[in-house]
Amino acid sequence: MSQNPQARRYRAHLSQFSTSILQTKNPWVVAFFAFSYPGFGHLLLHRYIAGFILIIWEMFINGKANVNLGILYTLTGNFGEAKEVMDERWLMLYVGIYMFGIWDSYRTTVDLNKQYILADREDASLRPNAMGAWDINFMDKRKPWVAVTWSALFPGLGHLYVHKVIAGFFIFAYTVAIMYFGHIPEGIQYTMLGKFSEVKKVVDMQWLLYLPSIYFFILYDAYNSTVDYNLLFEKEMKKFLRENYQKNKFIFPF
Structure with missing residues (x-):
């Protein structure tokens, strides 16, 4: 949300449920997460749908x-x-969209990096909060390690901490579904009791193998999002103080 209707590009948009932000990212990092799990690269770019x-x-x-x-x-x-377990009829449909996710993540990152440079130079004013009937969102300084800790405890909680409500709830529900169908809580219980043979019987490896990619992604995204939001908060605060409290004749050091 902006205070300047004449601005052409904005660094961020605040809604009740999330903050979409332009920030430079390494295209290869985004492509790597798209490679590890289709869709994760797009989530890093705030392309949620x-x-x-x-x-x-x-x-x-x-x-x-x-x-x-x-x-x-x-x-x-x-x-x-x-070779026996994989179904080639479905596998042929898997490859094309998998490759598209990687390519589109890389391409979009390059384009959004350019958009960020233009938006940063324009330096349009931002409204630091968004209020509605359902929720309140505001720019603030948060601690990256807190976001990582909550994400490690359970995927989605770190995103809720930085007010990425939609992504956080989706990741939370998605992880619950994977753990339920994979019988992972039962496997954890048997592991704690030392019944490792029972673990192999009860856990569905097809579902379990989703978790490493999910955990690695949510830890990185929670940390990275917190850092980006902190930078956005600092830039908005600097602009506000500069426009309202700094003398017009102040000479900037070069």
Whole structure:
């Protein structure tokens, strides 16, 4: 939300449920997360609709093609079983959209980096809060390690801490579904009791293999989002103080 209707580009947009922000990112990092899990690269760029669609598609098509089981058997050297377990009819549909997610994440990052440079030079004013009937969102300084800690405790909580409500709730619900269908809480319970043979019987590896990518992503995204929002807060505060309290004849040091 902006206070200047004449501005052409803005660095950020505050809504009740989230803060979308332009910030320079390494295209290869974004592409890597899209490679690790389709949709994650788009979430890093605050492109939530595209990200959610790709994530849901990944869960559907991966389950039909048994890609995770194929990866597991390949890594353990059981190439024959990997070939048998994977469904080639669904696998052919998996490849194209998987590659698109990586390419589109990289391409969009390059374009948004250019948009950020233009928006930063324009330095349009921003409203530091957004209030509505459902929620209140405001720019503030937050601690990255707190976001990482909550994310490590359970995916989605770190995003709620930095007020990425939509993404946080989606990740939270998505992780709950994976843990439920994979019988992961039961596996954790048997592991704590030392019943490792029972763990192998009860845990569904097709679902379990989703978790490493999810955890790695949410830790990085929670930390990175907190840093970006802190930088946005500082820039908005500097602009406000400069325009309202700084003398017009002040000479900037070069």
